[in-house]
Amino acid sequence: MTPTAAPGLEPAPYMFPPAPQCPKQRKNIQGVTKFWRISMDKQILVLFVAAAALMAAAEGGGFRPWPPRNDTLRNSPELYMSSLKNEGASPYVKMEYHMGPVLTGQTQIFVIWYGKWSAPEKAVLRDFLHSVTAANVTGPSVQQWWSTVQMYTDQTGNNISAITLAGERDDDYSQGKSLTRMTVQQVVKSSLTEHGGSLPVAPKGGLYLVLTARDVAMQDYCRAVCGFHYFTYPSIAGYTLPYAWVGNSGQMCPEVCAYPFAVPSYMGPSARALKAPNGDVGVDGMVSVLAHELAEMSSNPLINAWYAGGDPTAPVEIADLCEGMYGTGAGGGYTGMVSQDRGGATYNLFGVGGRRFLVQWVWSPLLNACTGPNRSDR
Numbered sequence: 001m002t003p004t005a006a007p008g009l010e011p012a013p014y015m016f017p018p019a020p021q022c023p024k025q026r027k028n029i030q031g032v033t034k035f036w037r038i039s040m041d042k043q044i045l046v047l048f049v050a051a052a053a054l055m056a057a058a059e060g061g062g063f064r065p066w067p068p069r070n071d072t073l074r075n076s077p078e079l080y081m082s083s084l085k086n087e088g089a090s091p092y093v094k095m096e097y098h099m100g101p102v103l104t105g106q107t108q109i110f111v112i113w114y115g116k117w118s119a120p121e122k123a124v125l126r127d128f129l130h131s132v133t134a135a136n137v138t139g140p141s142v143q144q145w146w147s148t149v150q151m152y153t154d155q156t157g158n159n160i161s162a163i164t165l166a167g168e169r170d171d172d173y174s175q176g177k178s179l180t181r182m183t184v185q186q187v188v189k190s191s192l193t194e195h196g197g198s199l200p201v202a203p204k205g206g207l208y209l210v211l212t213a214r215d216v217a218m219q220d221y222c223r224a225v226c227g228f229h230y231f232t233y234p235s236i237a238g239y240t241l242p243y244a245w246v247g248n249s250g251q252m253c254p255e256v257c258a259y260p261f262a263v264p265s266y267m268g269p270s271a272r273a274l275k276a277p278n279g280d281v282g283v284d285g286m287v288s289v290l291a292h293e294l295a296e297m298s299s300n301p302l303i304n305a306w307y308a309g310g311d312p313t314a315p316v317e318i319a320d321l322c323e324g325m326y327g328t329g330a331g332g333g334y335t336g337m338v339s340q341d342r343g344g345a346t347y348n349l350f351g352v353g354g355r356r357f358l359v360q361w362v363w364s365p366l367l368n369a370c371t372g373p374n375r376s377d378r
Contacts, residue, residue, distance in 0.1 A: 111168045184210055
């Protein structure tokens with residue numbers, strides 16, 4: 001169904017074949033790795049083996065269960081927060097709470113800008129972070145998207161909280177231009193005041209984001225990973241601090257990590273890239289990866305809280321289940337019902353200062369489905 005668009009704003013029902021050559025890799029306890037493409041054959045396979053796969057938790061990464069929908073639940077608007085749509089509802093997915101900590105207090109975000117960043121690049125990502133809890137933005141908004149994340153609770157029943165951008169620091173390639181999961185922890189360590197940096201130590205409610213510039217490589221980057229989250233080892237940083245890494249793929253592999261703003265050549269001429277809403281393929285591609293990691297760091301900061309599957313070394317987290325889904329009808333390589341502005345740029349959420357973003361949906365613990373606000377809600 002095509003929604004009614006505001007004047008000058010038309011839905012963009014683009015269909016993309018999935019990217020079958022982007023591999024998936026097991027998540028492991030050395031770093032919870034996110035993979036951002038799902039091949040069609042994997043999606044079809046999930047239809048038949050989703051229950052067994054989740055019980056075994058043999059592989060991490062997103063997938064889309066494809067069982068019948070529950071029409072009664074879907075038609076209950078009061079259960080949907082700001083969205084009237086959901087996708088991928090499944091009785092096979094058992095998103096469970098494993099009694100670990102959840103970020104229910106006031107959460108402080110500390111950004112480490114690693115490498116050379118321009119002011120416009122920083123502004124897009126900074127505005128996204130400010131948008132997460134900006135309640136005065138017209139919907140569909142980033143804050144409405146975050147409200148699904150806030151449904152998750154800790155063992156006392158307290159919900160995930162709002163977030164605040166509390167500090168930033170520039171790092172001029174202190175660990176070089178090729179990083180590993182271990183050297184990222186060194187980057188976090190060197191940013192702390194106790195080790196000569198400028199960021200405070202916040203073991204309770206602090207999240208550290210290492211955002212790397214377009215000329216910085218990362219272990220498994222582009223081949224398999226676009227972002228991940230974990231926590232620092234006390235033996236390295238002196239504290240257990242949740243952190244995430246996300247890279248700007250604009251120079252190295254936009255067709256992998258900034259999809260659908262760039263598409264692989266092997267997909268052929270019929271696969272058209274979407275136009276980035278802020279005019280920067282690499283940075284606009286980072287936004288959805290960053291949103292993915294924020295959602296999962298908040299609900300599973302120490303890898304022992306909210307995830308599906310019984311194996312903690314292979315958790316399937318709340319954003320993994322909804323990779324590639326940006327609106328109603330998403331699945332099978334189709335982004336779902338998204339919108340275009342007058343210049344042809346594609347988005348599904350509004351942010352502060354008139355910003356527009358394209359952000360993937362997340363798994364709702366209430367609906368047992370992927371959900372989020374989009375243009376069809378208006």
